[in-house]
Amino acid sequence: METGRTDCACDRKKIRSAQEKRDLMNRLKRIEGQVRGLERMLEEDAYCPDILNQASAVNSALNSFSRTLLCSHLHTCVTEDIRAGRDEAADELMEVLRKLMR
Numbered sequence: 001m002e003t004g005r006t007d008c009a010c011d012r013k014k015i016r017s018a019q020e021k022r023d024l025m026n027r028l029k030r031i032e033g034q035v036r037g038l039e040r041m042l043e044e045d046a047y048c049p050d051i052l053n054q055a056s057a058v059n060s061a062l063n064s065f066s067r068t069l070l071c072s073h074l075h076t077c078v079t080e081d082i083r084a085g086r087d088e089a090a091d092e093l094m095e096v097l098r099k100l101m102r
Contacts, residue, residue, distance in 0.1 A: 005006060006041065011055065014073075014076070016072075016079060020072065023068075024065070024068070024069065027061070027064070027065045027068070030061065031058060031061045034054065034057060034058045034061060035100060037054055038054050038058065039057060041054060066100060068069055070096070070097075071101070073093075073096075074093070077089070078090070078092075078093050
């Protein structure tokens with residue numbers, strides 16, 4: 001699988017299948033709609049617990065997006081790097097996990 005990756009982290013890219021990209025984009029568009037819903041609720045002076053429930057749904061959706069992307073990353077990029085002898089991929093993965101678990 002071609003990853004289009006280079007040694008510089010700022011230049012690294014991941015070539016995704018059309019299906020994976022479409023699925024991830026659809027998730028983000030749903031999340032975007034949920035955030036717009038939060039804005040409308042605030043503009044319309046919705047009751048605080050109702051806004052908080054919607055905010056919780058947005059957080060859950062973002063966490064699900066992140067888990068899906070992380071799973072793909074682990075099964076492709078990390079696995080390919082380790083098989084190619086780039087053991088620093090494990091350190092990079094741990095740094096990503098540390099940031100996700102804040």
